[in-house]
Amino acid sequence: DIQMTQSPSSLSASVGDRVTITCRASQSISTYLNWYQQKPGRAPYLLIYAASSLQSGVPSRFSGSGSGTDFTLTISSLQAEDFATYFCQQSYSTPLTFGGGTKVEI
């Protein structure tokens, strides 16, 4: 199974900050890496697919990069509505696996 490791597990930031979250795969997954946002009591929401493609309707302050084993989610200017938990997910092979999550707090 491909293990996905996210860092940090949590971070504190302020509105307007630039935030970077990293995700590392235990083996190369090309660009088969997706990012989700989840707010308390809600289902996950797709932000970025295929490492760097912005899902329709997602604000352009979100961006993704990386390939192989190392990936990054960047929020260029953190907004109040961005305080949430973020998960990465590999779709290179089954079993599909997720990172442990990064909680972005005020």
Added chain:
Amino acid sequence: QVQLVESGGGLVQPGRSLRLSCAASGFTLNSYVMHWVRQAPGKGLEWVAAISYDENYKYYPDSVKGRLTISRDISNKTLYLQLNSLRAEDTAVYYCARTIAVAGRGWFDHWGQGTLVTVSS
């Protein structure tokens, strides 16, 4: 618009069974790969089952193989998850979600709101 609505969760004793349902609307069920993903309270996400477009292939992680069974009814536009021999560690919110492919283009672009399964005596 695309909607996925789960139901069937609840409190169940260890060793018992439960069947979850996911009603799909706004898209053609057999044009997508359908999945179940669960989340234990305060924990991360765990993929637990997928069914191919044509129902010919079903996928499970080793952690649930033999106890969970995914199926669907195209005429009723409903996805199911049968959970057998339930254990405390199966306690979670269960989400249904769709992707274009099982792997490769396997990003979950739509999710249901989830249904909570609590396994306890």
